[in-house]
Structure formats: C-alpha cells, structure tokens
Amino acid sequence: MLLVKLRAREGQEAALEKELRALVEPTRAERGCYLYELHHSAEQPGLFLFHEIWASRENHARHLQTAHMQRWVGRQEAVLASREASFWTRMD
Numbered sequence: 001m002l003l004v005k006l007r008a009r010e011g012q013e014a015a016l017e018k019e020l021r022a023l024v025e026p027t028r029a030e031r032g033c034y035l036y037e038l039h040h041s042a043e044q045p046g047l048f049l050f051h052e053i054w055a056s057r058e059n060h061a062r063h064l065q066t067a068h069m070q071r072w073v074g075r076q077e078a079v080l081a082s083r084e085a086s087f088w089t090r091m092d
Contacts, residue, residue: 001051001052001053001087001088001089001090002050002051002052002053002054002060002085002086002087002088003049003050003051003052003085003086003088004049004050004052004083004084004085005047005048005049005082005083005084005085006020006047006048006049006050006080006082006083007046007047007048007080007081007082007083008046008047008048008079008080008081009078009079009080009081010046010081012046012078012079012080012081013045013046015078015079016046016048016079016080017040017048019072019075019076019079020038020048020050021038022068022072023036023038023068023069023072024036024038026066026068027063027066027068027069030059030062030063030066031055031059031062032054032055032056032058032059032060032062032063033052033053033054033055033059033063034053034054034055035051035052035053036050036051036052036053037050037051037052038050039051046081057087
C-alpha cells in the first residue's frame with residue numbers, strides 16, 4: 001500500500017484539487033492498479049491524500065512513466081507546497 005500526502009501552496013487549493021482529480025480515472029484504468037482513492041482533509045483545507053494499492057512495485061514504477069503522471073510532474077511545482085509518500089506492508 002502506498003500513502004501519498006499532498007499539501008497545496010497557499011491560494012492553490014482548488015488548482016491542486018483539479019490536478020489530482022484528473023489523475024484518478026486514468027490511473028484506475030492502469031494494469032496492476034487495485035485501488036486509487038483521493039481523499040481531502042476534513043480539518044485542513046488544501047491537504048489531500050492518495051491511498052493506493054498496486055499489484056507490485058513494478059506496476060507502480062510503470063504508473064510513474066504514464067503520460068498523465070508525466071503531465072502532473074510538469075505542473076506540480078506551481079500548486080504543490082509539499083509531498084510525502086510512504087509504502088506500507090499489511091500485518092495480519
């Protein structure tokens with residue numbers, strides 16, 4: 001599982017949300033994507049979270065090379081204040 005926390009630059013909250021929403025549909029259609037959910041903080045405007053589950057790290061690596069992700073990479077500096085990402089392993 002991958003969790004990605006993204007914070008908007010001040011005044012760019014709506015623009016960041018629009019950019020992130022544009023990633024959801026094409027990512028969900030990718031091979032190896034089991035779950036790709038976008039959440040927003042109920043307490044902190046401009047704070048978003050992606051909850052992602054991929055079949056493998058290789059599938060996620062391919063995801064980063066897709067056209068929609070490359071487009072995002074080119075636009076994120078204008079709207080993004082910070083980004084934190086971490087992979088997690090389920091414990092049964």
